[in-house]
Amino acid sequence: MWRFFLVLTVSIPAALAEFPSTERQHELRNILEHDCGACHGLTLQGGLGSALTPQALEGKSDDFLVTTILEGRKGTAMPPWKKFLTESEARWLVNQLRNLPAN
Numbered sequence: 001m002w003r004f005f006l007v008l009t010v011s012i013p014a015a016l017a018e019f020p021s022t023e024r025q026h027e028l029r030n031i032l033e034h035d036c037g038a039c040h041g042l043t044l045q046g047g048l049g050s051a052l053t054p055q056a057l058e059g060k061s062d063d064f065l066v067t068t069i070l071e072g073r074k075g076t077a078m079p080p081w082k083k084f085l086t087e088s089e090a091r092w093l094v095n096q097l098r099n100l101p102a103n
């Protein structure tokens with residue numbers, strides 16, 4: 001039984017470390033709205049950049065989208081964000097985009 005607890009206490013902090021802090025989540029939401037929104041539209045329905053709504057991202061893998069955010073897309077206006085975002089933050093953003101409320 002105690003072995004189960006050991007696994008639990010060792011694995012939970014590791015999982016939390018992957019998740020942006022509440023403060024950082026606030027910053028990331030601001031980046032999404034202002035920086036990403038400048039191209040993708042304030043409500044992310046699209047503008048110069050494509051729509052980033054759950055429907056628009058359906059069928060595209062997390063890895064593909066995370067790579068797009070971190071590396072940008074050559075030949076398009078999509079810039080690389082890896083100087084400003086870690087991979088787990090990009091992953092968190094993709095997860096936010098997949099769960100955007102329809103508006």
Ligand code: HEC
Nearest residue numbers: 035036039048049050065068069073076077078079081093
């Ligand atoms: C300077 C304009 C610009 C900014 C700023 C920008 N993007 Fe983009 N983004 C684009 C364009 C243009 C595309 C479409 C590229 C293409 O035609 O394949 C794109 C594509 C994407 C895609 C792929 C969508 C798909 O359906 O494949 C994702 C995800 C994305 N952007 C996320 C972001 C995020 C997150 C940010 C902010 C951190 C951001 N973008 C900021 C212009 C921008």
